[in-house]
Amino acid sequence: MEEVKNYSMPLIGDPAPSFKAVTTQGVISFPEDYKGKWVILFSHPADFTPVCTTEFMTFASLADEFKELNTELVGLSVDSLYAHIAWLRKIQELEWKNYKNPKVMFPLIEDIKMDVARKYGMIQSQSTTQAVRAVFFIDPKGTVRTILYYPASLGRNFDEIKRIILGLQKADKDGVATPADWRPGEDTIMPPPGTCGVAKDRIETKEDDKYCLDWFLCFKKEKK
Ligand code: BEZ
Secondary structure (H helix, E strand, C coil): CCCCCCCCCCCCCCECCCEEEEEECEEEEECHHHCCCEEEEEECCCCCCHHHHHHHHHHHHHHHHHHHCCEEEEEEECCCHHHHHHHHHHHCCCEECCEECCCCCCCEEECCCCHHHHHCCCCCCCCCCCCCEEEEEECCCCEEEEEEEECCCCCCCHHHHHHHHHHHHHHHHHCCECCCCCCCCCCEECCCCCCCCCCCCCEECCCCCEEEEECCEEEECCCC
């Protein structure tokens, strides 16, 4: 008989499932402790593994940049607190790329019983004993806004992780959407679809900061 799987996952737009957990920085109540802040809640398969180590060196080195974006990092794996502490100490001795002796100051959740991992759909068919590389982007009201899942073998793209935070914040601040491959400083998209009239190569509108390629695709010029 096929095994019955016992898992759930929050979807984009859902409230972030709440939990209380022991971390390397003390006990946290999630998401209440992070009200008013953006949070990147992420999981990794296991401490003392190579890809995870490069990711933690990168997360640690970018933590201040995220803080400047009102964004806190929270990590999780199904390892024990003792394993977390030993691994993070070891990471501090390492150098890789531009990252020298990275100190992990953000909380890393101990989730031996996989309670949190199961709530967030982090235990998937790849392994019943390790989390996948999940990334949940949670907004200041505690709503899940973006979800990424990577397999164990693929290290995450931190440019994209930062771009997601910047894109979500831009969308909230200016009421816009962001086009394919958008980077900060580039023009954004005005939702809902504009009504700029008949299609031409590029339709200039009366509003100086807006242009349309067609009636359903209008951009807002980013101030230079
Ligand atoms: C790693 O981080 O290198 C890794 C972890 C679990 C499975 C495979 C690779």
